[in-house]
Amino acid sequence: MARFGGSWDTGQRRNLRRVLVVGGGRAGVAAAEELRRRGFGGEIVVMCDEPDAPYDRPSCSKGVLTGHKRLRDARMPVQDDLAIHWEMDRRAVQLDPVERVVVADTEEVYRYDGLVIATGARPIWPEGWPGGEPGLHALHGLTDAWQLRRSLRRARRVAVLGGGLTGCEVAGAVRAMARDCVLIDSKQQLMSQGLGEVASRYVTEEVARDGVQLRLGRRFRRLDRNRRGWVLVLDDGSEVAADVVVATIGERPDTRWLAGAGVDVTDGVLCDEHLRVLGVEDVVAAGTVARWPNLRYSPRPRRVGQWIAALEQGRAAAASLLRSDHPSRPAALVPRFWSEQFGLRIQVCGEVPTDGSAELTVSRQRPGRRDTARAGVLVGYHRGGEQIGLVGVNAVRAFTTTARMMLAAPPRLVEPPEFVFEQPRPAPHAPVSPAPVSPPRGGPRERFSTGQYAAVR
Ligand SMILES: Cc1cc2nc3c(=O)[nH]c(=O)nc-3n(C[C@H](O)[C@H](O)[C@H](O)COP(=O)(O)OP(=O)(O)OC[C@H]3O[C@@H](n4cnc5c(N)ncnc54)[C@H](O)[C@@H]3O)c2cc1C
Known part of the structure; x- marks a missing residue:
């Protein structure tokens, strides 16, 4: 049994001059802020593929959708004296942990001494659905929220596929805009995973009372087009017609760029209890992309897709990266989330x-x-x-x-797992939302390999 990333065990302060954070969401920004709060005086570069980041992602299914919040109100407040170098509208396409570089889709190459992986997750797009068609939506970022809001203003009947937290919030926004709404889910109750059976039952009753037509215990089979919009065919042969359809059927960690980097990306980046990525040195992960053992509850590594967890993980990951003579505490956080709907x-x-x-x-x-x-x-x-x-x-x-x-309450932690690092398996690349996060750029996109890093930043 081997613990990888052996140099972590020295307990010495890391000799870091440049920390690169990939992902400018809640976790990435929290990591950058925490580095400064802990006195890190080196260079901090945050790279993100969204031009309008950082912003408050939960607003995308709440105020931004209903029009109660303007896009600029969703901006995430970041202290402006932290000397963070923002590299926005750039997508990481390759990590080379030996050369310690990350390659962007602009062909720029970013060196690092320490790396924070905070690339979050992208919504899953239903198999076989055409991308970019009017009236078909997924919801992840501000651009998606803005496009969906425009569709909703013209819509008469909206179908929401997926009755989890985001799907229910979208349905709530649709009803707040006085549109008809059909909510489809394979389970018998809404948000049962997050709320548990009892609270989920009471909330489901309330959503039905609000006028949402619930098609629960039904699976989606096929998407057809009609003259007015779209028809969803369900597994009992029934049909749901709508001029706008929103798919909120889950998310998948954004790890495509880590293929071939020697990192286990089976359902997220595998980390130890300190959020240190297994298999590579001086790399930590935080937020929805990280799969780690939260020793407060279990030694089994799991992902958490919540805003507060992303914030706390970002801070914990930064502390791990800077680890001084005192070993950092495990990232044993208490998951928590909120929602406002109906x-x-x-x-x-x-x-x-x-x-x-x-x-x-x-x-x-x-x-x-x-x-x-x-x-x-x-x-x-x-x-x-x-x-x-x-x-x-x-x-x-x-x-x-x-x-x-x-x-x-002081946490009672379970024993950390003994990781046996296995050769990474290819990540399951189910379709993700086709909505572009950043506009496509022209020009060739070469794949770089070690030794070819021409334009090093
Ligand atoms: C619509 C919606 C509503 C939500 N509402 C709630 C809520 O009410 N309460 C709650 O607790 N949680 C909510 N969540 C979940 C919460 O927003 C996430 O858990 C949180 O944003 C995770 O933060 P993160 O930094 O890990 O990832 P993200 O916020 O996803 O940030 C990751 C960033 O990295 C970028 N990126 C990805 N790949 C690359 C790459 N290769 N190169 C460069 N950049 C990259 C992404 O575009 C993104 O900007 C909601 C999520 C959504 C989508």
């Missing part, structure tokens, strides 16, 4: 097991009312006498009190 304030803290491995407590805020979610409900998850998870719907005060206690 007049419901949904908040989740900690783990919400869906396998029946935890005991539940359910406390209704106003027990007499039938609209349980709207009236307020709190669901607690307990294991071994310890509270491990909490879901609140319209129960902000009670949620905040308990969540604060959970966050303040």
